[in-house]
Structures are given as C-alpha cells and as structure tokens.
Amino acid sequence: MKHQTVTIIGGGIAGLTTAIALHRIGIDVQIFEASKQIEPLGAGLGLGINAMIAFKELGIYQEVIQHGRILPSFSIYDHFGKPITKTNFEQTTNIGNFTIHRGKLQQILLSQLAPSAIQLDKRVEHFETTDNGVELTFKNGSTHLTNYLIVADGIHSVIRQKLVPSASSRYAGYTCWRAIINNHTLNIDETSETWGPDGRFGLIPLADKTLYWFACVNTSFNNPKFKSYTVADLQHHFRRYHDPIPEILKHTLDNSLIHNDILDIRPINQFAFGRIVLIGDAAHATTPNMGQGACQAIEDAATIAQCMSRETDFEQAFRTFEKRRLKRTKWITDTSWKIGQLAQLENPLLIWLRNVVLRSMPTSVSAKQMKKIEAVDFLDAK
Numbered sequence: 548m549k550h551q552t553v554t555i556i557g558g559g560i561a562g563l564t565t566a567i568a569l570h571r572i573g574i575d576v577q578i579f580e581a582s583k584q585i586e587p588l589g590a591g592l593g594l595g596i597n598a599m600i601a602f603k604e605l606g607i608y609q610e611v612i613q614h615g616r617i618l619p620s621f622s623i624y625d626h627f628g629k630p631i632t633k634t635n636f637e638q639t640t641n642i643g644n645f646t647i648h649r650g651k652l653q654q655i656l657l658s659q660l661a662p663s664a665i666q667l668d669k670r671v672e673h674f675e676t677t678d679n680g681v682e683l684t685f686k687n688g689s690t691h692l693t694n695y696l697i698v699a700d701g702i703h704s705v706i707r708q709k710l711v712p713s714a715s716s717r718y719a720g721y722t723c724w725r726a727i728i729n730n731h732t733l734n735i736d737e738t739s740e741t742w743g744p745d746g747r748f749g750l751i752p753l754a755d756k757t758l759y760w761f762a763c764v765n766t767s768f769n770n771p772k773f774k775s776y777t778v779a780d781l782q783h784h785f786r787r788y789h790d791p792i793p794e795i796l797k798h799t800l801d802n803s804l805i806h807n808d809i810l811d812i813r814p815i816n817q818f819a820f821g822r823i824v825l826i827g828d829a830a831h832a833t834t835p836n837m838g839q840g841a842c843q844a845i846e847d848a849a850t851i852a853q854c855m856s857r858e859t860d861f862e863q864a865f866r867t868f869e870k871r872r873l874k875r876t877k878w879i880t881d882t883s884w885k886i887g888q889l890a891q892l893e894n895p896l897l898i899w900l901r902n903v904v905l906r907s908m909p910t911s912v913s914a915k916q917m918k919k920i921e922a923v924d925f926l927d928a929k
C-alpha cells in the first residue's frame with residue numbers, strides 16, 4: 548500500500564501525546580504549531596488515573612511521575628475552613644492521581660519526539676479537502692498537502708469552526724485567576740478547594756515545593772473590571788476566607804497571575820469528517836471542574852492510536868474513534884459543567900443546603916464517579 552501521510556495541527560497536550568502514540572505504532576506524523584516557540588506556559592494540571600494509565604501504555608509514565616506529585620486525597624472546605632467533603636483516592640492499582648506543571652508535561656512530551664516532527668510558527672488559516680487528502684494553507688501563505696488530518700488546535704479551533712459552525716464556546720459564568728508560587732515556607736501539602744459566597748479557591752501542591760492555586764469568581768463574560776485585577780484586589784475579594792488563603796495571596800506576585808474566563812464547547816455529536824478528525828479541546832473542551840480536559844486529550848491519543856493500528860483505512864479508524872469517544876467526553880463535559888454550577892453558588896441559603904447534602908453524602912457516591920473516570924476503554928478493547 549502507498550505510504551499515507553498524517554498531519555497534526557496543534558502542539559499542545561493533545562497533539563504532542565497523539566504524535567508519540569502514533570510514532571509507537573510506526574506512523575510518522577508532522578505537527579504544525581502556530582506559536583513561534585514552545586514555552587513552558589500554563590499553571591498546574593491534575594492528571595487523573597485515566598491519563599496516567601494512558602502514559603503507561605505510551606511508555607512515558609516514569610518521566611511523568613518523576614516530575615509530578617502524587618495526589619492522595621482531595622478536600623472541599625467552606626469559607627470558614629470547615630470541611631465539607633474529603634475523597635481519599637484508593638490506590639487499587641500501582642497508578643495514582645498526579646499533579647504536574649503544564650509546561651513541564653509539555654517538555655516531557657516534546658522530549659519524546661524528534662525535533663523535525665514539529666514545525667513552529669505555522670498557523671493554519673484555511674483547509675480544503677481533495678479526493679485523496681487535505682490541503683492546508685498557513686498564515687505565511689505556504690501550503691501543505693496531507694492524506695489525513697488530526698485537528699488538535701484547542702478550544703478555538705479554526706478547523707472545527709468550519710466543520711461544525713454551530714458549535715461555539717460557552718461561557719460558564721465565572722472568571723479565573725491562576726498562579727504558581729513557592730511552597731517552601733507555606734508548606735501546604737493538601738489538595739483542596741474552598742467553596743464560599745465570594746467564589747472558589749483551589750490549592751494544588753506540585754513537585755519541587757511549588758504550589759498551584761486558582762480562584763474562580765462569578766461575573767459576566769469579558770468583564771473589564773476583572774481584566775486589570777491585581778493580587779491586592781484578590782486579597783480584598785477573598786478577605787473573608789480562611790487560612791492559608793490570605794497568606795497564599797501574600798506570596799503571589801502580580802506578574803505571575805494568569806487570568807481567563809472559563810469556557811467550554813457545548814458537546815458536539817461528530818468528531819470524524821472523512822479524512823479529518825477532531826481531538827482534545829478542539830473536539831470536546833470542558834470546564835476545569837473535574838480536572839479532566841487534558842486527561843481526555845491524553846485518552847484521545849491512546850484511543851486514536853489503537854484505532855489506527857487496527858484499521859488500514861484511516862477514515863474508518865476515525866469513525867471508530869468517534870464512536871468510542873463521543874459518549875464519554877460528553878459525560879465529562881456535562882458533569883463538569885454541573886459541578887461548576889454547584890461550586891459557584893452565591894446564595895447563602897442554597898450554599899447551606901448544598902453543604903448539608905454534600906456532608907451527608909455517602910463516600911460511595913464519589914467513589915462511583917472516580918471509578919467511572921478511571922474506566923478507560925483502550926486497555927479492555929485489546
């Protein structure tokens with residue numbers, strides 16, 4: 548059979564992990580990335596057991612755990628610091644939940660690929676399908692012809708916007724600040740969220756004695772008031788919140804703040820379009836409330852490689868991938884959206900009611916949800 552070329556658009560977590568997964572099964576791919584340089588951007592990421600199983604399959608588990616930090620439990624507090632729930636992650640397998648700096652993960656993934664596998668400063672602006680392939684046109688006017696195209700260009704994907712014009716990003720109703728700070732003196736070792744009337748504050752210890760924190764506040768989309776918010780503004784905003792939140796903010800520098808509104812994509816019902824397939828946030832961007840956006844992108848990588856290793860007809864492989872991924876990613880997006888609504892309640896009566904219900908909820912409920920997240924299908928289907 549004639550050699551078939553496969554191209555990936557986007558060198559984020561989805562694109563890089565997919566390139567590694569395809570390389571392992573003997574499919575060489577070319578990645579085109581819009582950025583001029585791959586810089587260690589972003590803050591922290593939670594890597595659920597599902598993502599870690601995928602990394603084990605792809606042979607990069609050890610590298611990831613070397614730079615990650617095990618996450619043994621997750622607690623939720625009210626703004627006085629009184630516990631609402633605590634989930635202990637059962638170590639039923641040797642594989643745990645981890646936290647990692649997003650930039651570090653991206654570096655690990657990059658190190659697994661030959662430098663020639665990725666071309667930078669290549670922003671795709673346009674594509675056209677032909678009888679035997681897809682022609683891409685880049686911002687600089689150059690073109691590239693490929694037999695198959697894997698689209699991993701993130702939540703604002705230009706290709707998805709053309710293939711599924713009805714899909715649009717959906718504002719979740721809250722804006723978010725993130726930062727990574729030194730954890731040497733604070734010495735925080737518990738991953739937790741505080742849910743209160745002024746918003747949500749999350750703490751995630753990372754490796755190398757660093758701490759990733761985030762804060763989500765309800766507001767209208769693109770509110771100019773919050774665009775210029777400084778650490779001092781956040782200190783004032785969260786002044787009613789328990790220790791160590793004020794202390795954490797005190798240790799944060801203004802220039803380390805990352806701010807963005809929280810968006811997802813309302814679930815779509817098609818990922819495969821002939822010779823083109825959507826993966827990662829381009830296909831199923833979710834709110835971050837379950838810490839599953841990147842994890843689902845990593846599952847996509849393991850699944851698509853399995854589909855393409857079993858089918859010589861890659862259009863069929865893309866359809867099989869779609870069939871295997873639609874329901875699960877929709878469940879994540881929908882569930883994460885609902886968790887966000889619950890976590891961001893502001894009405895004191897509803898907050899009281901929510902906390903009473905959550906405090907009396909049997910641990911079997913969260914254990915069931917964890918089991919569902921862990922239930923990847925790229926192992927069973929072997």
Ligand SMILES: Cc1cc2nc3c(=O)[nH]c(=O)nc-3n(C[C@H](O)[C@H](O)[C@H](O)COP(=O)(O)OP(=O)(O)OC[C@H]3O[C@@H](n4cnc5c(N)ncnc54)[C@H](O)[C@@H]3O)c2cc1C
Nearest residue numbers: 557559560561581593671700701827828835838840841842
């Ligand atoms: C506040 C917050 C917290 C989060 N926390 C977690 C967490 O704890 N756990 C978790 O699993 N996930 C988390 N996520 C989600 C996670 O970051 C994303 O799901 C994940 O990064 C998606 O990866 P991706 O590769 O699909 O997209 P991206 O990371 O967006 O990568 C897309 C790449 O494509 C490139 N690109 C874009 N357009 C073009 C173009 N036209 N041509 C060429 N290249 C292009 C971009 O430059 C980029 O490099 C969080 C997200 C947010 C906002």
